[in-house]
Amino acid sequence: MANKEELVTIPARKGKAARVAKGGRVKVINTHGKQVIDTWAFNAADVREFMSMEHSRAHLLKVIPAVGDAMLTNHRRPILTIVEDTTPGIHDTLIAACDSHRYKMLGVHGYHESCTENLALAMREIGVEAPETPSPLNLFMNIPVAADGSLSFQAPVSSAGQYVTLRAEMDLIIVFSACPQDIIPVNDMMPTEAHFAIL
């Protein structure tokens, strides 16, 4: 894992954005194993076009995308394809990025990092303004859908070093947030750093 790939750190509780050319692959590594990575992708030529979970589900006809599946944008064009997944394949497309309102509801007083803020800050770091907060592809996030349609927040089932590789289907900006959620067990109660490499 540490050979010729240039690993970029997604600091614990923080976000990171990068430009990826069409055809490029991005390996997202769950370095410590139990970290959820909220993931967004925006068309580099027009950020008002972006990866959309609700458009992807309508096309893929499944709740959780798997290897070979291309996520669609809000303009119904392929933007990211899952080309490799060494985890058990449990990810989430149903849950909004956490935000300051969420932490207030969970009883947090004062400031708490959030994936929504991380998206905005990470994009600003590369000089781009996020047009909105699309519903993210939550890599490694474990939200089982029960037979009666009920949902629960569970710890990830991935292990340290497991990864997902995504292929860019257009020139794009990818944004990752190492989810800072530490009130409910989506990150097994301990937000950690993670890494990615552009191949």
Place this chain on the structure above:
Amino acid sequence: MANKEELVTIPARKGKAARVAKGGRVKVINTHGKQVIDTWAFNAADVREFMSMEHSRAHLLKVIPAVGDAMLTNHRRPILTIVEDTTPGIHDTLIAACDSHRYKMLGVHGYHESCTENLALAMREIGVEAPETPSPLNLFMNIPVAADGSLSFQAPVSSAGQYVTLRAEMDLIIVFSACPQDIIPVNDMMPTEAHFAIL
């Protein structure tokens, strides 16, 4: 159904917007029984706050909301509560509003109405610009989630005259679109008009 309520028509394939004061109730009637009604709600004081399916699912911990459930905004505040439902309770929160790109993918040449366009036009009709196209609450839409997480587009299970009543939890703009989808069976292959009444 036709007593003192003032029925407003949602024309077949078209949208309609209305202002509802906090505490007001909106009865949405599936007049002919098999029509999907894409539904949005925006905070009247600031339309950048709106009903969000991804925020609602995270709060309700279910895929399909039921009587007693309050949908949340992207600021995690209650905006619409389901207070009555005479249908079998099958609605959808997973699928994006249809748009011109969708119909192109389905092989339609030339113009086709869409819920995305209907949202924008209906809001413009009351003098407001939609800030984006939030993922809609698709009333009466039947998208079963199978045990393996796969989805399918099915005809509604509701019958003529059945309805859902929603209570406004803030001053809001509600927007309905009688989905014009006639290529796949979500409207039982025949888009029709529907009605609503503000109580």
